[in-house]
Amino acid sequence: MKTVTRTAFSNIRANKSRNILTGIAIFLTTLLLFVIPGVGFGVVNLEFAAVNQVYPTFHGLYRDVSPQTAQNLKASDRLESMGLRCDPAVMVNETYTISMVYLDETCAELNKSELAEGHFPQKENEIVVSEGLLKAMGLEGRIGDTIRVPYQPITNEGLDYSREKDFVICGMTADSQINEDKKLYSAFVSEEFVKQDFPVTDISYRVYFRLPTVSSATTDDMEEEMKDIAAAFEIPEDSLVVNTEYLAANYVDPSTIPMIIMIMLIVVLAGVITIYSIYYVSMIHKVQEYGRLKAIGATKHQIRQIVLREGFFTAAFAIPAGLLAGTATLEGVFPLMYKIINADKKEDMVITAISEIVKNHKVQYLHAWLYFLAAGVALMTVYLSLLKPMKIAARISPIEALRYNGEGRKGKGTRKGYEYLNLFRLTCSNLSRNKKRTVITIVSMAITGVFFVTVSAGLSCAAPRESAASSIDGQYYLSVITESGNKEHPELEWSQVQQNNPLTPEFIRGIESLDGVEKTEVKPCIPLKNKKFEEQLSLVGYSENYAEILEKGIVEGKVTYEELQKGNKVILSKTALHWYPELKVGDKITFQYSDGNVEKEKSLEIAAIGNYSEGIVNYSTFLTAKSAVNAMSQYNVNDALSIFADKDYDAELEKALVAACEKAGGIELADSWQKGYEEYKTSMSFMYLSCYVFLGILGVICMMNMMNTMINSIHVRKKELGMMQAIGLSDKQLVKMLNLEGLFYTMGTLLCSVSLGSFTGYLFFLYAKENHIMGIQYFHYPTQAILGLIIVMILLQVILSTAIGKSLKKESLMERIRFSE
Template identity: 25%
Template sequence: MYETQNKKVINRLAKSDLKSKKMGNLFTMITIVIAASLLLVMGLFPGTVKLDLQRQLEYAQDVMYMGVTKDQIKNLQKDDRFSYMTYDKMGERMEMDDYIIFHVYFDGASTKIKTTELTEGKLPEKKNEVLVSKGYMKKIGKKAEVGTKIEVPLLSGKTEVCVVSGFTKDVKNTNIYQIRHSRAYAEKGSTLKDVNYDVLAKVAGAKSMTQDQFLNVIRDAAKKAAIPRSQVNENNHFVGTLPAGKFDPEMVTIAIVGIIILAAGIMVIYSIFYISVTGKTRQYGQLRTLGMTRKQIRKLVRREGFILALRSLPIGLALGGIFSYAARPGGFSLTNTVVMALIVIAIILITVLLSILKPAKMASMISPIEAANYSAYQGEGGKAQTKKLQRKITPFTLAKMNSARNRKKTFVTMLSLGIGGILFIGAVTFAVSMDKEKFVRQGPFEAGEFVIEISGNASETAKHGEMEIKLQKPFSDQLYDQVNDIPGVKKIHSFPGAEIEYDYQDQSKAADTVSLFTRDEVPEIKKCLESGALDYDDMLKNDKILIRGNDQAEEIFGWRFEIGDEVTLHYWDGKEKTKTYQVAGTIDNYKDGFLNGWFLLPDEEVERQVPGVDLTDTWIVSTDPESTNKVEASLDRLMEQNPNLIMTALRTHRVEYEASANQMILAILVMVLFIVLFSMINLINTLITNFMSQRTELAMLQSIGMTRGQIKTLVIGEGLVLAVGNVIISLLFGSLLGYGVCRLFGYMGVDYMVYQFPLAYSLIYIGVVVLVPCLIALFMIRKFKGQSLVERLREI
């Protein structure tokens, strides 16, 4: 009975105490609300994204086996590891003026894998019936009505008259339009009859597999069906929804960010309770005098913390749930939300317990005698803070002395502020150091604003592909002069290559490209050498070859090009030539985006094999920035006169790439700003609590002659001590963090991160950190005026 009454007394005291310090409680609750909502959003986000993707992929294939024969299809059908299969054909792609048409066949009647979303009409059944989008009808200037006859162009130069049987859903922001044919056309139509089927399949129990298990199943099935690994195309979106294994990089990243948020929350909550305990030293001493034990004092402080946590958690969880749903409605799950909410509750309660552990212990150690003698200016433990007999007394020196007396409180506040400041300066350093122009120009656009290459239409219609087009010399000297003479063109960068077929391992006459290098490029290539050796003359004399991107070869084929192995290349320059080379070495990261294919040979060797052929693959045209638009118009006119060539402009890539960069930077800044918010809450609470605990001392100073202006200087000075300390920590370590991140990106081969000190953002941050103490001081001093000097002196 006695113990029960004691519990009730502690509960009442805790609730009564919380009512008496609403301002401090508000900051604590805001901190807990933000921490809970952030943790819930972060905890739900990966699962929400994956669940959303899984729901979207419910009727999509897990894997596609491309271009398989009828015998291979039969072998796959016998494999009981597949739960469902359907088929399609991918035919000709044809480049029009500013769009591409694509002849395809999909089994629109497929149920578990939906390949056709019919919005109007019916599926094509007759050989001349097609499905198109209304966007395509608009593009060709036809009315979007079922039964409309359209002329569909073919790569051969002919056209076919087709009847629109229905319409498929329009795809936003695309210039590729599918012409979907019937099964009858897929078997006998001119553009599809000679094309092998693709098998779209679902794997039984795939959702319960890891990524490696899934890949092993689909690749083993291909092996047993005699399908080359290069024809296995897993659905990467589906694979992304499967766990990566024991250590999921995405989960590790989220865990690290979560730990940072928790650390910031702990610092703020600890600081608030620490300041609260030091401000109530006399009160705890009085409770000890009345008979409360140290254990009960600790219990009282802990109870206050848990009451605040329990009041804040529902608000934080509700906000987190709302944000999660709003961010990804398609992936929202009530069950997952409830489970994660319970985890967040446990984490927050443990966080609060850890945060108040030290303040609770400190409160329990206060004796009645210490409490009676306590003064806010006395400092920690009443120890002497200096041996100086004389000191200069000004409002600002008093502010510095007060901060120095309670070093622990000052240190905790500075550390909390510093964490936010360091992360903020580091994040904005990342933002300003990202050269968006370089980010956009990754790949061939690094050298210029326009890429001119052989048209896909031309190479697909030619029996021997691009080499047949190159014999016609589309990159002629005359065209070079025409492009070079356009006002505003600075330089034309030319990149050669030879389209070949090769034999190696299970690849027989597989299409690929040989890139060329000169004797002058050897030193740069040697820097990228992974294995083997590079000697230009030895390669010419002993028929040796270099391999690019061996890791990608292993990913696609399941094997690597090994040093000393032989590779047979089939050239064509009007007639076929065959030559076998020995692998001399492997390279990586050499001119990525500019070179094509697995193979790299000396230019003299390739020119020896295909003499007289202009091997130019690509021109990259660089221009004066102010002339780019005019140059594009002139190049468009030249491309119209050269149907074997096609041009791509940098501006078509810029919007997408810049949007991607901005999203990444925004995500980082939003997360960091939440951490800074924690820090600001702590700063504001510290300043207000300091002021409230020093009211009687300030009244005493005012009674002996200190003016209101000097009181203001004193209060502002204490805030500026914290602000200046925070600024020094933030700028020093934040700059080091930002510089380190930029160096790390550089080490990884990323060249668009160029370190820039974020001067403008740093000045804004300094301004905010310095302005907050001044505003709080002005606010509290105005409140201070409402109480007379006599009333404040009575509290001494």
């Protein structure tokens, strides 16, 4: 066997150029197989590490649990640990929402609630605050100081009348920028405060818990156990809140397994097809060499071993190089990637934590299994690629092997000739010699191209500007301020607001007169009640300007805007089916609603189900004609105002709108196009980066495939080309012929890529639009991406053909004619 090994090694040195090119292909494929899962799992591991650093550690919680049920849960052995939280009151503040919260020791640990200094409240008059909270309340104080706090108790009916109480500061918490941005703070109070100030009937807890788990636990199993426990203790299932992010970071999520397998299959398939194509094209022209060995006595087994070992020798150098390059890539890509993302999302605690983890190398994203996976799959593809050449070399006779050039044989061995030859016919003759090689090259390159076009189509449809536009109807959204159950402010009840609604025609005309406002659309709304539904359902009215939108959005049933105007038919929003799956077309339901201080009833028929953008629906349950909603009440039931401006964002107009709302009172600027745009822009930055890095690596391998095919095609035809030049083929004609061959591969690849990629891209758009993914609403053909692909492929083909032509000129005609002799 030493002779076989030496022969294989000698072949490598004798065919350096071809083996170098094949080695580059194996190197790039190994790099792809290493980097893609490395980045994917690295991102997941980093996010999970950040989640464990930032997120609370409870598995789930039950809301609105009575004290008796909480005691029963605590006595049960089905929970590993359990903590209680109670929100007995809120501080009185017009600008900030400040909750007064009681946490027991276990709940504080599960929520990672830590104090900057001091201790948690124990006495009835002790409280924990922060500097930001004190500032928001207009107070000052340090540990040991007494502050007087106005607050409203939370009862079963809502917010009770305000009270005041003196508290002693026993501890301080740290503030974050998020607290100020969201105008949201929390103060900790004691259990004694809850028990002394509130009736037992008004006390309800949030029960935070961890389940006993094993290493093989899955998130689905744990969620089912939470539901079983809730049922056993008569806790409504909708009271369960699962800490999804924490569970995903620490336990097996079955939903991620198919996704990971699918991504890995795409990577492996791309690697297998590409390396097979390149190695097949490289190896078929070496069969003649093995024919000589067979003629002097080599057995079939020895021939197969020579072919196999030659390929593995090449892989032995290329695969480690690919792994090293992949290691360097992963070491560099994570700091760069999260540096870019963190610049746009500084306020995101998880992204900030990930950046810190990457900077301090707290998480290892280079794993031994990753090296074995990439190397194993690369070796497998090399082996699969060698099967065909091994079979050919070992099967045919020595004489046939010496004459073999990879061309197919048909019929009686005759082939079509031409009375007159030109460059085009010469090109076609070469391409038809080995149709399988030609087809494999185009197909393997086209697979990458189809994937590129599909992803580009998805990214072009997920434009941040349009995603933001789909999330809001217009550029600005004003909403009437209402609050239910606040005894201190009964005027905020919707039944009272509609009797003195600030969203009047005069206010609307004032908004329309502002510079930059093109038009407005007011939407009346009536909250509906029915004993079958715990929450109120909303009925929103739309003007005739929305008639076409409402009718085109119908996905089930049928109704016209004129029928909606009659007042007894409505359209059910498809998004509402997530919360009310029992509703269906044809249902007739009697609802109760408040018309001022009078309770009325209305029977409505669900005539259709409609799928609309987030901005149109805006969490409404039922959609109907504006006139139908107005006819249900004698009062002003205008709830929201959509403002369409001549600019997507106008700072001066936004200030004028805020001022108008403050002057009118009872109205707020609830949303804006600019706010949605910034959110979509930052959330899509990582997606764009990761997708194009992946496509870039695939693209390089795709180009290597064409390069390998053309170089090997020219290499095996050196003698033929030399003879043709000897009888009159000029250097210019030679380069033109090479360009025509390359153009055939390029155009064939582009034709398949653009046609199939456009189809699959449009299918993805339809799916994304139907399921409201990334706010996609309109299809945008990825013209720029496709033009870029065309330009790059044509440029590469021209450069490659020219370079090959020049390399041939370096050899004399006699050297080329004597080639392979």
